[in-house]
Amino acid sequence: MYGPRLARWDKAAEWPLTIAAILFLIAYATQIIARPDGLLSVACELLLYVTWAVFVIDYLTRLVITESRWRWFYRHLLDLAIVVLPMLRPLRLMRFLTVLALIGRNTGNMLRGRVVIYTVGATVLTVLIASLAVFDAERGIGDIKTFPDAIWWAFVTITTVGYGDFYPITLTGRITAVGLMIGGLALIGVVTATLASWIVERVADQNTKTVHATEEQVEQLRLEISELKDLVRGLRPAG
Amino acid sequence: MYGPRLARWDKAAEWPLTIAAILFLIAYATQIIARPDGLLSVACELLLYVTWAVFVIDYLTRLVITESRWRWFYRHLLDLAIVVLPMLRPLRLMRFLTVLALIGRNTGNMLRGRVVIYTVGATVLTVLIASLAVFDAERGIGDIKTFPDAIWWAFVTITTVGYGDFYPITLTGRITAVGLMIGGLALIGVVTATLASWIVERVADQNTKTVHATEEQVEQLRLEISELKDLVRGLRPAG
Amino acid sequence: MYGPRLARWDKAAEWPLTIAAILFLIAYATQIIARPDGLLSVACELLLYVTWAVFVIDYLTRLVITESRWRWFYRHLLDLAIVVLPMLRPLRLMRFLTVLALIGRNTGNMLRGRVVIYTVGATVLTVLIASLAVFDAERGIGDIKTFPDAIWWAFVTITTVGYGDFYPITLTGRITAVGLMIGGLALIGVVTATLASWIVERVADQNTKTVHATEEQVEQLRLEISELKDLVRGLRPAG
Amino acid sequence: MYGPRLARWDKAAEWPLTIAAILFLIAYATQIIARPDGLLSVACELLLYVTWAVFVIDYLTRLVITESRWRWFYRHLLDLAIVVLPMLRPLRLMRFLTVLALIGRNTGNMLRGRVVIYTVGATVLTVLIASLAVFDAERGIGDIKTFPDAIWWAFVTITTVGYGDFYPITLTGRITAVGLMIGGLALIGVVTATLASWIVERVADQNTKTVHATEEQVEQLRLEISELKDLVRGLRPAG
Structure with a gap:
């Protein structure tokens, strides 16, 4: 472009x-x-x-x-x-989205397969990055005191479960959390949409045994009729 | 109308x-x-x-x-x-929906783009309005004591995470919260549905290389046959 | 049947x-x-x-x-x-599903409109019934001590927010809660699916200006060709 | 294969x-x-x-x-x-997925019906297995002290409600929980996608009264035209 x-x-x-x-x-x-x-x-x-x-x-x-x-x-x-x-x-860690875009660009042809790979990659990266950011912001201030706790918190948040055993209390931590929650909504959306697309397609395959007429077939018909016209035109002098 | x-x-x-x-x-x-x-x-x-x-x-x-x-x-x-x-x-703040409707009406042509803009706008406004309403209702009574806490609570609620570090205890606060939760369900729905529509379309683009025959093409065929009929009719006197 | x-x-x-x-x-x-x-x-x-x-x-x-x-x-x-x-x-209260089926049967023609009415009705009824059942089971045992608290809890549960300010501790209460959670998943599903169906349709309306060839049109073509055949057959004795 | x-x-x-x-x-x-x-x-x-x-x-x-x-x-x-x-x-319990695959393979023909049966089966099994695993890991360490509590916790987690009355604190327990949360996202996705597929189909049934022209019909047209050509060719010697 x-x-x-x-x-x-x-x-x-x-x-x-x-x-x-x-x-x-x-x-x-x-x-x-x-x-x-x-x-x-x-x-x-x-x-x-x-x-x-x-x-x-x-x-x-x-x-x-x-x-x-x-x-x-x-x-x-x-x-x-x-x-x-x-x-x-x-925010500096958002640079990783570049890498994800590269992964997405390099994996195979099938759209749905690419969506799955991209989603798994983006989720793992988001959880990792958010864990680091929250751990950095909350350590010594909030309840999130170890890095494994931060990872656990990130999973509880991105899946929108939200037990409440850990939650951020600093501004940086909360902004990270909101980003993670929005990522969670997107995750639910992508999982559902991919499944929906798959199911819609399979159900359609099952129902539609009939194949729709295509442009190409109609074009061939037109050619046949043209030939026929020429044949009829050829009759005139003979008539 | x-x-x-x-x-x-x-x-x-x-x-x-x-x-x-x-x-x-x-x-x-x-x-x-x-x-x-x-x-x-x-x-x-x-x-x-x-x-x-x-x-x-x-x-x-x-x-x-x-x-x-x-x-x-x-x-x-x-x-x-x-x-x-x-x-x-x-409830007075619901007037803002009018503004959102205006934004929705004024932004471009593409349906999906408009849905995205409308969703982001509606979510930000809903979070802001609910934060104000809950802060007004709960201040001095419940746990939500500062406005930043109210905004944080609104995000935790609309994404259906629900840590439970803050929750309303007054009737007004709870009614606002229920509104926010329903907004959250709608948000998940819109995010998912937009993604689903995008994926379904892309998958369809990928699969259907064939283009279906259109009304117009069949109409052209009919014209060809009509011409052919005239040709044949023209043969009769010659016959 | x-x-x-x-x-x-x-x-x-x-x-x-x-x-x-x-x-x-x-x-x-x-x-x-x-x-x-x-x-x-x-x-x-x-x-x-x-x-x-x-x-x-x-x-x-x-x-x-x-x-x-x-x-x-x-x-x-x-x-x-x-x-x-x-x-x-x-369980006795499940009889209300009969009433909902009646409402669903009596409201208009449009499928999506019927889904919306049925969903709102089913959600309100489910929240009401679950509140009653949980209030009956938990009163005097758990934290849910007033009926408004039970309604609040039901909304927090069905939207899968789950603050954790109230939760059932009796077996009956927990079975009701699981029913409500499953209802919540169904609610998210119905909201999303209805929106998805609406968006997919609108996007399709926007893209497809072309109208596909129909069976009827092809049938008319066949009739034209039949007439043409008769014309050609009529030529033979004249030839 | x-x-x-x-x-x-x-x-x-x-x-x-x-x-x-x-x-x-x-x-x-x-x-x-x-x-x-x-x-x-x-x-x-x-x-x-x-x-x-x-x-x-x-x-x-x-x-x-x-x-x-x-x-x-x-x-x-x-x-x-x-x-x-x-x-x-x-992890040993993941062997049960084999059984689920068998159930899925053996139940009827309709794709959507099979998805529903598979989903219900997979959910019940996942809840059961996760309850056992968490109960095994957390007993004597965390808050989850009885098996009914473990089942209750599994339902609260897979539906992404997450009250926070029970949550795992051991590594094994948390890994199980993350698996359950991911299962929950998949569950929301499958429920929504199945409903979406059903609604999209019903709405399509309602709108499309017209039946698209099929390959077969166009093929029959071609045969008619071929016959016509033969008829015209038959005219030439007679002409």
């Missing part, structure tokens, strides 16, 4: 971006869960900046090489926010 | 009603959250009455200019209740 | 059964909520037996006048259970 | 596997709920090993007689895990 150069860049940047995103998650998770001191802490911090730089370069390159720059800019404001707001840690 | 004069009024009243609804929400929210004294309190109260007057005038005008007055009256009993029951504050 | 005599009985028994069901609910509710003494208590008890008798007579009449008695018997085992197990109060 | 010998084995192994699964559940439930001593304990343990042996034999036989062994192996890694990880008790 934005020119062939952008398409080439998409292909070239795929793997570097995936690796950068994985490294970012590792560094971020290590920093939050293990709270490292000394050298490891510096390494994590460095990794966070390096991966951030990769995403900044990717964003700027796209902005430069696109054909309709302003249109691209307006349609990718979220990408900008993810890149220029590195201080807001949880 | 109710005549051209009503359609013209609809167009003319659009913006005044939107502005009145926004002012109403601002005054209502200020009164509940900030609990103003003196001049500001009087200003809020005044604004509430002025916006109420705008809606009353709108209702009466519609009733007068419609062609089938009784039918309109019976089909708009809810509008009447919203206008004549200004003492019930939470 | 079971003969014209059963159809006639259906029509005749409609109103008496509706009235009996309403009286049953009133007597049952009065007994549970008001816990009457003396005369009122006797009156309630009497009303419960009279309405029960009406349903027994209805059941037996249907069994006698149906044409294929055994088939009817096997397909209406639930009706039998509702009639012969009057000791199990909550 | 994997050859006729596998199909024959499927048919032959059906009943032995069903019986083995039932015996396994009985032994497992007895061991967890009744905590038997002495002879009964030995009998249960023995039954668990015997039923396990049946499943191992079934797995190995399938692996040996299939035509494309590696493909079968890769596509049935879950079956392998269920068979070779008998130490993980809750």
Whole structure:
């Protein structure tokens, strides 16, 4: 849509971006869960900046090489926010959606199969990211004191069960929770819609033994009639 | 449906009603959250009455200019209740549905896009309105003591998560909560249904490479056969 | 399906059964909520037996006048259970489903409109009945101590919010709760499915400007060709 | 797909596997709920090993007689895990999914009816299995102290109500709970999708009075035209 150069860049940047995103998650998770001191802490911090730089370069390159720059800019404001707001840690993790989009693009042909893979991937990632963000925000303040508790809380929330044994009390924690809840609604929606599409199709297969007439068949009929006309026209001089 | 004069009024009243609804929400929210004294309190109260007057005038005008007055009256009993029951504050806020209907009417052509915009708008408004209503009802009685807590509670309720860290105990609060829960069911329904419609369509696109024969094509066939008949009829005298 | 005599009985028994069901609910509710003494208590008890008798007579009449008695018997085992197990109060209230079926049968033509009316009716009735049953079972044992609390609990449960401020602890209460939860899943399902059906249809209306060729049109084509054949056959002797 | 010998084995192994699964559940439930001593304990343990042996034999036989062994192996890694990880008790119970698949295969023709039966069966089994697993894991540690409480907790969880009166605190309990929550999402999805498919179909029945032209009808038209051509060709020598 934005020119062939952008398409080439998409292909070239795929793997570097995936690796950068994985490294970012590792560094971020290590920093939050293990709270490292000394050298490891510096390494994590460095990794966070390096991966951030990769995403900044990717964003700027796209902005430069696109054909309709302003249109691209307006349609990718979220990408900008993810890149220029590195201080807001949880939002920084939204970069992972890029990776998911890559996974989605690379898996097979069948739409429904792709929806299932994308849904499982997005759910696991969302639970992981939300657990990290909530654990980071609530530790030492709320009830969520260990990382396994945070993961458990994330599952209880995304499935909209909501026991209430753990719940966030900080603003960051609650914003993360709302994001997770909306993710939960989307999850219910995707599960149901995929099943509905499957059932509707199977029931249709069962009922419709008859096959509808197609454009092609009618076209063939027209050809037959044309031939017939020529035959009749051929009769005239003979008549 | 109710005549051209009503359609013209609809167009003319659009913006005044939107502005009145926004002012109403601002005054209502200020009164509940900030609990103003003196001049500001009087200003809020005044604004509430002025916006109420705008809606009353709108209702009466519609009733007068419609062609089938009784039918309109019976089909708009809810509008009447919203206008004549200004003492019930939470219900008064239902006026905002008018604004949402306007937004829905003004945004583009694609049905699914319109459903998404309408859903996001309706959800944000419902959460805001329910938070205000519950905060007003529960403050000083139940656990919901700050406005941010009320917003958090509204999100936990509309997504049907229901941690149970906050819950209303007054009758007004509980009625608001039931409204919010029903809104939550509707939200799940709309999210799922929109996704289902999208997936069903995409799967159908993928499967049906064949295009069904249309009325027009069959009509063209009939014309061809008619021409052929004329040709054959033309043969007779020659025969 | 079971003969014209059963159809006639259906029509005749409609109103008496509706009235009996309403009286049953009133007597049952009065007994549970008001816990009457003396005369009122006797009156309630009497009303419960009279309405029960009406349903027994209805059941037996249907069994006698149906044409294929055994088939009817096997397909209406639930009706039998509702009639012969009057000791199990909550189950007795399932008789109200009969009334709902009547409402569903009597409201207009449009399927989706009927689904909406039936859903709203069934939900209100289910909440009311479950509130009564839980209040009866839990009063004096669990946390649900007033009837308004029972109604609040029923709404919190059927919408699958589940704050946990009230929950049943007796076996009867928990069985009622499970019934209510399943009702809640069905409610989400019906809301979503109705919306999905509506959206799918509207999207289809928007996309398909083309009208598919129908059987009738193809039939007309065939007639045209037949006439043409006769014309050509008429040429032969002339040739 | 994997050859006729596998199909024959499927048919032959059906009943032995069903019986083995039932015996396994009985032994497992007895061991967890009744905590038997002495002879009964030995009998249960023995039954668990015997039923396990049946499943191992079934797995190995399938692996040996299939035509494309590696493909079968890769596509049935879950079956392998269920068979070779008998130490993980809750996972062992996943063998019951085999039985459910058998039930699904054996019930009637109508897709929607089969979905309903399969859903009810899968839900009841999942609740039962999760109750046993959680009761086994949490007894003496968490709040879930009796088996009825475990069943109640399982229903509250699978319907995503989540009161929070009971919740698991052990790792095994929480993994079971997450499985149950995912089952709950699937349950909502199946209920909704089945209803949606039913409503979409009924609405379609109501709207589409016209019947689309079928391939067969167009084929008949072509035959008519062919006959006509022959007739015209027959005219030429006569002309």
